[in-house]
Amino acid sequence: MSRKAGTFLVESLIRSAKHFNKSEVECLMKLFDTLVAKSSSHFAGAGFDRIVFRDTLHSAFGMTDDVMLDRVFSTFDKENKGSITLVEWVEGLAVLLRGTLEEKMKYCFRVYDLNGDGYISKEEMFQMLKNSLLIQPADEEPDEGIKDLVEIAVKKMDHDHDGKLSFEDFEKSVRDENLLLEAFGPCLPDIKSSIIFEQKVFREVPM
Structure with missing residues (x-):
């Protein structure tokens, strides 16, 4: 991606995700790239799959309920393609971590x-x-x-x-x-795990 395209993407994500600043969006983009690298080759470059998503939410936020994890994945996966794109990742986390x-x-x-x-x-x-x-x-x-x-x-x-x-x-x-x-099951991270996640990711410490 050219520098100009990268800058445009960051600015676009700041507007659509609302709750993150420029450096935070850039950190989430780096984490996204790390997760894509872990994903199956089928989605390479486009996003990461359900397994990586579930593993990430489990390790970051302690989410373990299979039904809830599948539903959270489906809620993030707005295009219903079976993978999470960069835009879906950043916009989804904006709500999970800092949503109104x-x-x-x-x-x-x-x-x-x-x-x-x-x-x-x-x-x-x-x-x-x-x-x-x-x-x-x-x-x-x-x-x-x-x-x-x-x-x-x-x-x-x-x-x-x-x-x-x-x-x-x-x-x-x-x-x-x-x-x-x-009321019907835990689908948001608790405050403590949200803070720990933000500290790790926004200080660019590898997950």
Whole structure:
């Protein structure tokens, strides 16, 4: 890439990602190149694959839930090509690390809307909660406990009472109670791991 093209790309990413300055974007571009080098040759040059993405989020942010990691990948992969491009990488991290509440609500809703129909259904809630809960009451069918949780969530968050959550339902619930942002599973890094990630990457220490 020529120097002029590189400068244009950095400036474009500063505008689209919003939350990073010039040196931070350049550091994320270097990390991106490192991740592409680890990826399968199929995507060489264009981006990095799902495996590298999952490994990176696991090591950087401690994310381990397979369903959540796949959904986060799909949310980053806006072009639905099965790889993460540089623009998707920088814009996605901008929301993950420094997004406004509005940006994070839209991101979490997309993660939780498993089939992309614009709603979080009871079935989708069940699927996500089933994977994120570790301990089940011994005297109860595990699925029954999760169904109870789903009903509690719907009762609390379904403001228009149609049995599913629209973005409007989700947004109102989260604005009333911020803890509901990750109601159906962890899909954002915690503050501590975000700070450590930024310190490593923006000081250009290899991951």
